[in-house]
Each structure stands twice: as structure tokens, then as C-alpha cells.
Amino acid sequence: SAVKEEEFDVVVVGGGPAGSTLGTLVAMQGHRVLILEKETFPRYQIGESLLPSTIHGICHLLGVSEEIAKAGFPRKKGGTFRWGSGSTPWNFSFSVSPKISGPTSFAYQVERSKFDKILLDNAARKGAEVRQNSTVLDVLEDGERVAGVVYRDADAGEHRVRAKYVVDGSGNTSSLYKRVGGTREYSEFFRSLALFGYFENGARMAEPFSGNIFCEAFPSGWFWYIPLSDTLTSVGAVVRREDAAKIQGDPETALNNLIAETGTVKNYLADASRVTTGQYGEIRVRKDYSYRNTSFWRPGMVLIGDAACFVDPVFSSGVHLATYSGLLAARSINSVLAGRIDEKSAFDECEARYRREYSVFYEFLMSFYDMHVDESSYFWSAKKVTSSSHTELESFVELVAGMSTTGFELGGAEAAALRFKENSTEFADAIDTMTAQNESNMSPLFRSAVVRQAMQEGAQVQTRAQLGEDAGDESPLFDGGLVASEDGLFWERSAPR
Ligand code: FAD
Structure with missing residues (x-):
């Protein structure tokens, strides 16, 4: 037919x-x-x-x-990590400063x-x-x-x-x-398995961090702890493929055993109960090979x-x-x-x-994994990047805490933000803060390519979406390449200068 x-x-x-x-x-x-x-x-x-x-x-x-x-959806102002040397968790905030939050310095x-x-x-x-x-x-x-x-x-x-x-x-x-x-x-570097489930009534971090993702490194890998509502939490373990045995067998037992290996996640879940019905009732396994x-x-x-x-x-x-x-x-x-x-x-x-953009995150994550919790543990030594020289990452905590996604070192976009400020009271404070921050205490890691690049293109997309033609002209990302149109929805050949 x-x-x-x-x-x-x-x-x-x-x-x-x-x-x-x-x-x-x-x-x-x-x-x-x-x-x-x-x-x-x-x-x-x-x-x-x-x-x-x-x-x-x-x-x-x-x-x-x-x-x-x-x-x-809960507002995510950043991440809290128990990661790297030292047992004290540190915060990474999307805003220019943990005390000041700009209108776009959060996610969900x-x-x-x-x-x-x-x-x-x-x-x-x-x-x-x-x-x-x-x-x-x-x-x-x-x-x-x-x-x-x-x-x-x-x-x-x-x-x-x-x-x-x-x-x-x-x-x-x-x-x-x-x-x-x-x-x-x-x-070869990122080959892990994830085991995850959902809990009711897990603890929340103190304000202003209650909406943060919490990540805890432990000898076999790391855990995520994500608040999805006042009471619902997504909890998952990422373990290296050589530890696959740890997530085999009864998933409930496996997850509980892994939780028992942690410090903070275990405490947060002390009074919580696992969700056993509906879309969150299952414990799932995902290969998260990159x-x-x-x-x-x-x-x-x-x-x-x-x-x-x-x-x-x-x-x-x-x-x-x-x-x-x-x-x-x-x-x-x-x-x-x-x-x-x-x-x-x-x-x-x-x-x-x-x-x-993929490579930028890939490199950034390699550096991130390079901050081992425990050098002697197999997971973390296997994650060691032999060629990496990002020693500044020891001070990652303070550095990223001041990072702005509304545009540090954005060149044209930053200048456009200042122009835009004249027409917008909504952005004025954030722009002032951002500019002051950039001039006075620009930290050395802001100039570190790995951190800057991980945020740069996202900031560019955001600036263009928010400001439209006020974002001004872009330069091509690649020599002789194309640039986004004013509305961000087309490519254009960049105007000859
Ligand atoms: P998907 O969200 O997978 O959507 C693809 C859609 O295509 C699905 O709806 C599917 O049903 C449909 N489909 C598939 N085949 C067909 C077909 N043949 N015909 C028609 N439809 C089809 N990302 C984050 O941003 N934050 C996190 O915290 C995070 N945590 C993660 C944790 C783990 C363990 C893993 C493995 C991933 C995590 N990710 C996270 C990544 C995130 O899940 C994905 O990157 C994201 O969902 C990709 O979106 P997508 O639209 O490409 O694909």
C-alpha cells in the first residue's frame, strides 16, 4: 500500500x-x-x-x-563540597560574593x-x-x-x-x-558507575546553603546529595568501575553500605527514610562513562x-x-x-x-579529581592526572567562591553590561559589585584558564540572552569563525574591523 x-x-x-x-x-x-x-x-x-x-x-x-x-524548584546558589585535603566542607557560590546575590547568580x-x-x-x-x-x-x-x-x-x-x-x-x-x-x-579517565535512590526527610544544610548540591568524596568515590524539595533528596554514589562489586547484589544493601562509608551524607540521612514507591521508589544503576x-x-x-x-x-x-x-x-x-x-x-x-565547551569541562573535571581526598586509596590514585600541574587548585575554595557567572573578564560583554546598567535598575547593583570585585581583588585563579573557561561560554550565552543587542558585538571564538546574531538565534560572519 x-x-x-x-x-x-x-x-x-x-x-x-x-x-x-x-x-x-x-x-x-x-x-x-x-x-x-x-x-x-x-x-x-x-x-x-x-x-x-x-x-x-x-x-x-x-x-x-x-x-x-x-x-x-529549590534555588541552587552553588555547591558545597567535602572534597580535597581537609575534612571541612567548602562552598562554591555562583554569585560574586556569598553575601551578595545578583539576579542571575543561581540555578535550580x-x-x-x-x-x-x-x-x-x-x-x-x-x-x-x-x-x-x-x-x-x-x-x-x-x-x-x-x-x-x-x-x-x-x-x-x-x-x-x-x-x-x-x-x-x-x-x-x-x-x-x-x-x-x-x-x-x-x-580512559572517567569510567564510573552510579548507584542512586531517593530519601524523605534527610537533613538540610544551614542557610544560605540549604539549596546547594552537596558532594562528598570518600575512599571508593563520591556521593551527591541534592535537595529536590523541603523533604525529598536525591542521593547517589559514583564508584569507579573496578569497584563494581560494591554495587552488585541487593541494591538497597549496596547503597546502605556505601552510605556507611561516608561522614556527612551518613549523618544527613540518619533520620531519613528511603522512598519505595512511585518514580523515586527504585534504586537505579547507571554507567556514567564519559x-x-x-x-x-x-x-x-x-x-x-x-x-x-x-x-x-x-x-x-x-x-x-x-x-x-x-x-x-x-x-x-x-x-x-x-x-x-x-x-x-x-x-x-x-x-x-x-x-x-565539552573539553573545557573535561579538563576542569580532571583538575577537580586531582584534588584527592586520600592519596593512598586506589580510587584517588587512579584518578591522579600525571600531566596535571594545577597546583593552585588547593585554594580552589576561596577562588571559586567569588566567581561570577554574569561575566568576569568578558571583555565586550562586560562593557555591554555597564551600558545596560544605565537602563536597568534591576542589574545595577550586581554590575557595580561585579566591577568592583574585578578591579580590587581579582584572584589569580580567575586568570587560570581552566576555571575561567569553564564559566566563560555559559556566561556569554546568558549575557546575550538577557541583554540582546545591548550585549554588543562578539568576537569569533575561533579565527575566521562565526559569531551569534544580536538575538542569539542565528550565526553571522563577524563584521570586518
Ligand atoms: P535525555 O535527557 O536523555 O533525553 C533524551 C530523550 O530521548 C529521552 O526522553 C528518551 O526517551 C528519548 N529517546 C531515546 N531514544 C529515542 C528514540 N529512538 N526515539 C525517540 N525518542 C528517543 N546533568 C546535570 O546537568 N546535572 C546533574 O546533576 C547530573 N547528574 C547526573 C548523574 C548521573 C549518574 C548521570 C549518568 C548523568 C547526570 N547528568 C547530570 C547528565 C544528564 O542526565 C544528561 O546530560 C542530560 O539528561 C542530557 O540531556 P539530553 O536531552 O541530551 O538527553
Whole structure:
């Protein structure tokens, strides 16, 4: 029988943060976008601790800030770590100073079932067609080009959809990424397993840190402790692959045994009870091996989010990388469909920026793991980076405590912030503080490339989203490369100076 093929401009595989970011930003330009999602939302996902640029940069561009603000997610002002030498926990704050919080110097801890649904519903509201319970099986090809997908609906019916672009945002589980060519390379350094569950009535840190993520290193690895509401806490252990035996057998016993190895997490959970029903009732295991694919795009197809690469979860970078790559690929597709930039330039820029951001976090995390708790323990000595020379990281605590995501050393963006200040009382205080901080006590590690870069591009996205044309002209990230348009939704060739 003749099957009628549908046609869209763009088919997005997966309705996670990467897919819905891309789908929304392309649909907002009036293009016909179809998002195909295997599950029916709300669905469970791990990755609950977010970074500010996702909230104040991407969510702002998506037009979903208010809804996110009203959802009741705990505010995350930073992280508290029992990590490195010494047993005293230290705080890392997103604001310029722990005492002063700027309007954008926080993120949220989110229940991903709720957060992801808000983003996907918003994509539909902004014009994307969303079909859930629809599993993409393969891509269609037209010679060298990817030209659409085949998917299966809830009733096992198969459908063919033609599209100018197929975007793979299907996360770490799908194998669709292979159709872009190349291979998936795993990191030798970050190969761990995570075991996690949920607790009611765990203790909270004292204000102003009660919304922070707490991370505790212990001999076999490290724990996360993430407040998801006043009473609900996400608790997970990350252990190295050689310790896999520790998470085998009965998961409840395994988790309890690991908790017993900690200092603070054990105390926080002393009066807590594990959730045993609903989406949080299960103890789950995830391989969190880090990887990146050797290619991120081919004509007609691009990979975003975990489909392209994944890096260790300790610094909560997953959703940032997912939504950031959604933005980059949206700029590329919008630019090509509008006839503004050729396909190769647009997607090379997208891939280069995504790779760079990934590498920046990768390096940053290597340094982070280099601060061993216990040199003699196998976990930490295996994590030692022989070539690393980031000795300044001993004083990481004070240094990052003053870090601003609204833009230290941002050059053009900082100058733009000052211009913007004249029109905005909302930002005035934060901008004054930031500037004063930069001039008077700029700490040496702010100049350390590893720390600065880890925050820089996120800050740039955030500044552009908040300030639009007031953010001023950008310089290309790469020689001869492209820059974001004023609204942040296209690429442009930078104006000759
Ligand atoms: P996903 O969120 O996985 O979404 C992909 C979607 O595609 C899913 O909804 C899936 O159902 C759908 N799909 C899959 N296959 C198909 C198909 N064939 N057809 C149609 N749909 C399909 N990140 C953080 O930011 N903070 C954290 O604290 C954090 N902690 C983590 C802890 C652990 C142990 C791990 C392993 C990861 C953690 N992450 C964290 C990372 C985070 O989970 C991911 O980076 C993030 O979810 C990636 O988003 P995505 O949109 O790329 O993919």
C-alpha cells in the first residue's frame, strides 16, 4: 500500500532538554518542526542539579523563565563540597560574593520529570509538533544526505517523515548517533558507575546553603546529595568501575553500605527514610562513562546533548551541555534555512563550539579529581592526572567562591553590561559589585584558564540572552569563525574591523 510520507523542515529525535531547546528555537522562526519522543512525559531522568546559564540564558531564550520560576524548584546558589585535603566542607557560590546575590547568580535543583515536561510543553506552545510514544528506528538517506526518519507509534504503526534536517537528541541510550558516521570514543579517565535512590526527610544544610548540591568524596568515590524539595533528596554514589562489586547484589544493601562509608551524607540521612514507591521508589544503576563521538554532524543530520558526548556528572554540566548544544545547532539550522550561511560553515561552527565547551569541562573535571581526598586509596590514585600541574587548585575554595557567572573578564560583554546598567535598575547593583570585585581583588585563579573557561561560554550565552543587542558585538571564538546574531538565534560572519 502506498504510504504517505509526511514532510517537515526539521525532525528532532528525543524530547529531553537538548531536543526541546532545539525544537523550540527553530519553531520560533516559523519552521515546521516535529519532535518525536519515545516515552510519554512526565518520565524519569537523572541529572537534577543545574547551572545558571541554563536557567538565565537558555530558558530565557525559550520564553519559559516565568514558568520555571513558578514551579517551586529549590534555588541552587552553588555547591558545597567535602572534597580535597581537609575534612571541612567548602562552598562554591555562583554569585560574586556569598553575601551578595545578583539576579542571575543561581540555578535550580529540579525533578527532571517536571523540568523536562515544562520544556517539551513549551516547545509545543511555540509551534513544534510533539508526538510522544513515538520511537525513531532509523534515518532515511538521499545519497550523502540524511533526509528523514522512520518511526514507530504506540500501535506499532511505522511512519516515514522527510525533513531537511534530522537532529539526534535521543540521549545516551539510543544508537541513532551512529548514522552520523564516526565512532564513540570513551574516556580512559572517567569510567564510573552510579548507584542512586531517593530519601524523605534527610537533613538540610544551614542557610544560605540549604539549596546547594552537596558532594562528598570518600575512599571508593563520591556521593551527591541534592535537595529536590523541603523533604525529598536525591542521593547517589559514583564508584569507579573496578569497584563494581560494591554495587552488585541487593541494591538497597549496596547503597546502605556505601552510605556507611561516608561522614556527612551518613549523618544527613540518619533520620531519613528511603522512598519505595512511585518514580523515586527504585534504586537505579547507571554507567556514567564519559564519551564523545568523532563526528557531530553530516549533511542533513546533527547530534546534540548526550547523543554527541557526555562528561562525568560531578560539576552538573550535563543539562548545560545539552541545552547549549541545542542552541548552537538551532543557530546553524536557522541560518541555513534562512539562506544566511552555508551548511558547512554553520555546522562546523556548531561542532567546534560544542567540542570546545565539552573539553573545557573535561579538563576542569580532571583538575577537580586531582584534588584527592586520600592519596593512598586506589580510587584517588587512579584518578591522579600525571600531566596535571594545577597546583593552585588547593585554594580552589576561596577562588571559586567569588566567581561570577554574569561575566568576569568578558571583555565586550562586560562593557555591554555597564551600558545596560544605565537602563536597568534591576542589574545595577550586581554590575557595580561585579566591577568592583574585578578591579580590587581579582584572584589569580580567575586568570587560570581552566576555571575561567569553564564559566566563560555559559556566561556569554546568558549575557546575550538577557541583554540582546545591548550585549554588543562578539568576537569569533575561533579565527575566521562565526559569531551569534544580536538575538542569539542565528550565526553571522563577524563584521570586518
Ligand atoms: P535525555 O535527557 O536523555 O533525553 C533524551 C530523550 O530521548 C529521552 O526522553 C528518551 O526517551 C528519548 N529517546 C531515546 N531514544 C529515542 C528514540 N529512538 N526515539 C525517540 N525518542 C528517543 N546533568 C546535570 O546537568 N546535572 C546533574 O546533576 C547530573 N547528574 C547526573 C548523574 C548521573 C549518574 C548521570 C549518568 C548523568 C547526570 N547528568 C547530570 C547528565 C544528564 O542526565 C544528561 O546530560 C542530560 O539528561 C542530557 O540531556 P539530553 O536531552 O541530551 O538527553
